[in-house]
Amino acid sequence: xxxxxxxxxxxxxxxxxxxxxxxxxxxxxxxxxxxxxxxxxxxxxxxxxxxxxxxxxxxxxxxxxxxxxxxxxxxxxxxxxxxxxxxxxxxxxxxxxxxxxxxxxxxxxxxxxxxxxxxxxxxxxxxxxxxxxxxxxxxxxxxxxxxxxxxxxxxxxxxxxxxxxxxxxxxxxxxxxxxxxxxxxxxxxxxxxxxxxxxxxxxxxxxxxxxxxxxxxxxxxxxxxxxxxxxxxxxxxxxxxxxxxxxxxxxxxxxxxxxxxxxxxxxxxxxxxxxxxxxxxxxxxxxxxxxxxxxx
Amino acid sequence: xxxxxxxxxxxxxxxxxxxxxxxxxxxxxxxxxxxxxxxxxxxxxxxxxxxxxxxxxxxxxxxxxxxxxxxxxxxxxxxxxxxxxxxxxxxxxxxxxxxxxxxxxxxxxxxxxxxxxxxxxxxxxxxxxxxxxxxxxxxxxxxxxxxxxxxxxxxxxxxxxxxxxxxxxxxxxxxxxxxxxxxxxxxxxxxxxxxxxxxxxxxxxxxxxxxxxxxxxxxxxxxxxxxxxxxxxxxxxxxxxxxxxxxxxxxx
Numbered sequence: 001x002x003x004x005x006x007x008x009x010x011x012x013x014x015x016x017x018x019x020x021x022x023x024x025x026x027x028x029x030x031x032x033x034x035x036x037x038x039x040x041x042x043x044x045x046x047x048x049x050x051x052x053x054x055x056x057x058x059x060x061x062x063x064x065x066x067x068x069x070x071x072x073x074x075x076x077x078x079x080x081x082x083x084x085x086x087x088x089x090x091x092x093x094x095x096x097x098x099x100x101x102x103x104x105x106x107x108x109x110x111x112x113x114x115x116x117x118x119x120x121x122x123x124x125x126x127x128x129x130x131x132x133x134x135x136x137x138x139x140x141x142x143x144x145x146x147x148x149x150x151x152x153x154x155x156x157x158x159x160x161x162x163x164x165x166x167x168x169x170x171x172x173x174x175x176x177x178x179x180x181x182x183x184x185x186x187x188x189x190x191x192x193x194x195x196x197x198x199x200x201x202x203x204x205x206x207x208x209x210x211x212x213x214x215x216x217x218x219x220x221x222x223x224x225x226x227x228x229x230x231x232x233x234x235x236x237x238x239x240x241x242x243x244x245x246x247x248x249x250x251x252x253x254x255x256x257x258x259x260x261x262x263x264x265x266x267x268x269x270x271x272x273x274x275x276x277x278x279x280x281x282x283x284x285x286x287x288x289x290x291x292x293x294x295x296x
Numbered sequence: 297x298x299x300x301x302x303x304x305x306x307x308x309x310x311x312x313x314x315x316x317x318x319x320x321x322x323x324x325x326x327x328x329x330x331x332x333x334x335x336x337x338x339x340x341x342x343x344x345x346x347x348x349x350x351x352x353x354x355x356x357x358x359x360x361x362x363x364x365x366x367x368x369x370x371x372x373x374x375x376x377x378x379x380x381x382x383x384x385x386x387x388x389x390x391x392x393x394x395x396x397x398x399x400x401x402x403x404x405x406x407x408x409x410x411x412x413x414x415x416x417x418x419x420x421x422x423x424x425x426x427x428x429x430x431x432x433x434x435x436x437x438x439x440x441x442x443x444x445x446x447x448x449x450x451x452x453x454x455x456x457x458x459x460x461x462x463x464x465x466x467x468x469x470x471x472x473x474x475x476x477x478x479x480x481x482x483x484x485x486x487x488x489x490x491x492x493x494x495x496x497x498x499x500x501x502x503x504x505x506x507x508x509x510x511x512x513x514x515x516x517x518x519x520x521x522x523x524x525x526x527x528x529x530x531x532x533x534x535x536x537x538x539x540x541x542x543x544x545x546x547x548x
Contacts, residue, residue, distance in 0.1 A: 011337040014344060018445030021452045025486060028478045055482070 033067055038087040041069070044099040044112075044130040046079045052101055052110045058083050060097075060114040065089045068112060083112065083130075094121040100133040314506045318436055321429050332434040339400050339435075339501075340442035344449060346399060347392050351450035354387055355379060355457025363465065372466065376473050377480025379458040384481070385489050388450040390537055393496035396443055397529035401504035404435050405525030408508025409518040417509075432509060436501035443497030444490060484548050492540035496533050503529040 031037065033055060049071060058066040066085035074080050085093070094117035104111045114130065124130070166174045175182040207215045216223040248254050359379050366375055408431060411417050420427040459473050468476075507525035511517045 007337040007341070008333065010341050011333065014341045015336075015445060018448045022445075022448045022490070025448075025451075025481070026483075028474075029481045029483060029486065032478055032481070033483075 039066065039084045040087055040090055040126045042083040042085055042093075042099075042124060042128055042130055044081050044083065044132045045074075046081060046099075046101065046132050047077055047134055049079050049081060050101055050110065052081065052112060056110050056112060057104075058085060058112045058114065060085075060089055060093060061116060063089075065114075081112065091123045092116070093124045094118060095124055095128065096121050097124070097130055098133050099130045310510060311502075311506055314509070315502060317428065318433060318502070321426070321433050322437070324429070326429070328430050328434050331430060332438055335434050335438035336442055338403075339396075339438050340445060343396055343399055343442075343446055346395055347446045347450050348453050350391055350395055351383075351388060351453040352457035352460075354391055354450075355383060355454030355459075356461040357457075358382060358387065358454075359458045359461030360464070373476070374480075375462060376458060376468075376476040379461075380455050380477040381480055381485055383454040383458070384451050385485050386537075386541075388454050389447050389489055389493050389496065390533065392447045392450045393443060393493070393500065393533045394530055396439075396446065396497075397500050397503075397533060398526055400439060401500045401507075401525045401529040402522040404439075404501065404504030405507040405511075406518055406522040408432075408505060409511035409521035412509060412511045413513055413515060413518055428509075432505045435505055436498065439501030439504075440494055440497040443500060444493040447490070447493045447496075484544075488540065488544040488548075492536065495536050495540070499532045499536060500529050503532060 052068060052071060054068055054071060056068045057064045058068065065088075066083055068081060069084040070082040072080050072082075081099075083099075093114060096117035098115050098117070100113050100115065101110055102113055103109070115133075165171070166177060168174070176186065206212075207218060209215070217227065249258050359375060362375060362378060363372065366372055366378070408417075411431070417427045417431070420430065455477055459468075459470065462468060462473065504525045507521040507528070511521040
């Protein structure tokens with residue numbers, strides 16, 4: 001067998017190195033997937049994992065610290081995601097840290113991101129449940145975008161109509177913008193208005209400060225009180241007058257005149273009644289005629 | 297036409313009988329260990345330089361050829377991962393198998409063919425040595441086990457070639473390159489590709505042995521055996537590759 005030693009060691013080396021390379025590759029790929037080494041488990045509940053897959057990376061402060069180990073539906077609207085995370089970062093993830101799902105670049109894989117909590121809190125333990133933030137779905141974004149775009153379309157359409165009208169119609173606004181004459185007259189009107197308002201202002205100041213009867217009526221308390229007493233005197237005066245009138249009605253000298261007036265009033269009333277009765281009769285006749293027409 | 301077809305089917309039937317005979321003989325006791333190790337040396341170690349050079353060149357060339365397209369998308373950083381993936385999944389197994397079909401299959405075919413022609417095989421039978429066990433089983437087994445190892449070498453050297461090719465235009469160190477390669481790899485990329493290399497190796501050994509073992513008398517047939525062994529082995533490698541990829545695609 002001594003003769004064979006020449007090639008046996010070469011063969012042995014060849015096979016050993018080949019196997020070693022294969023096993024190393026397996027080891028490194030496995031390490032990439034966190035199959036070896038010390039890890040711990042975290043869970044998080046999501047409504048929607050938006051395409052997260054088993055084996056996707058978990059990032060904490062931008063560093064890949066673990067992988068997604070399992071994704072399971074537990075109810076019709078809740079998905080539990082198990083995260084395998086390296087033991088080294090356990091002390092940095094606090095209990096109020098939040099998990100969210102986002103994508104790695106424009107076309108890349110989904111990643112699960114753990115945003116750091118407040119440092120005052122305790123760090124997580126094995127099998128803890130992390131709170132989750134629902135990610136902004138591209139679909140939701142599109143929906144709201146569409147809504148606002150629709151609105152913009154409506155608004156711009158209205159605006160177009162409006163500006164078209166302004167340009168072409170003969171309304172006041174378009175005249176104001178286009179017609180020079182109109183704008184000139186508007187200007188003079190405004191100037192007039194200004195002067196008149198100036199006058200009015202002068203008037204009101206005079207009224208406030210002047211000593212004329214009108215200003216006194218508004219401003220002077222004494223004057224208004226005396227006006228009030230005058231008015232009450234006037235009232236009592238008119239009362240007396242109406243009493244006098246009643247007395248005059250019953251006096252024989254004026255009785256005739258008042259009786260005549262009453263009779264004329266009665267006549268007017270009876271005339272009105274007659275007219276209304278006549279009208280009713282006419283209406284009923286018309287109705288009958290109409291009915292006949294319909295029967296025919 | 298009918299005769300031509302008949303000859304093809306006869307060939308296929310003989311190949312199937314040969315294969316079943318191999319499986320019957322392999323379970324019988326008295327394994328020719330010494331001859332097996334020698335064949336492993338010849339098939340494995342002796343093919344290594346050839347495989348290493350082709351693997352290196354494939355890695356280098358693939359990197360250089362993919363770069364312009366990827367840099368168009370600004371995705372040059374994906375180049376190591378892409379080259380490693382295509383090497384491990386497809387290119388290294390197939391190229392290695394084809395190289396070995398040319399080197400090993402034709403070698404076995406010529407060797408066994410000349411033995412058959414010079415009636416050495418008959419002489420073996422007379423001297424109470426099972427020629428099938430001694431010549432065929434050892435060679436097929438050696439090829440089946442050595443080709444996967446050669447493919448692993450081709451993968452490794454091809455990725456090294458990719459590193460060299462990547463560093464022609466940009467600058468990345470070995471650690472980062474390795475990290476990029478392993479980031480893109482998954483078990484799905486490695487295991488189906490490895491399993492199919494066993495079938496490649498088996499078919500290389502089988503076709504070489506079959507063509508050599510069934511060579512008709514006459515020196516002319518030795519060359520014919522070697523030639524047809526290479527052609528058939530290469531064809532079968534591609535067919536197996538297609539089947540393997542389809543099955544992998546179906547399940548994963």
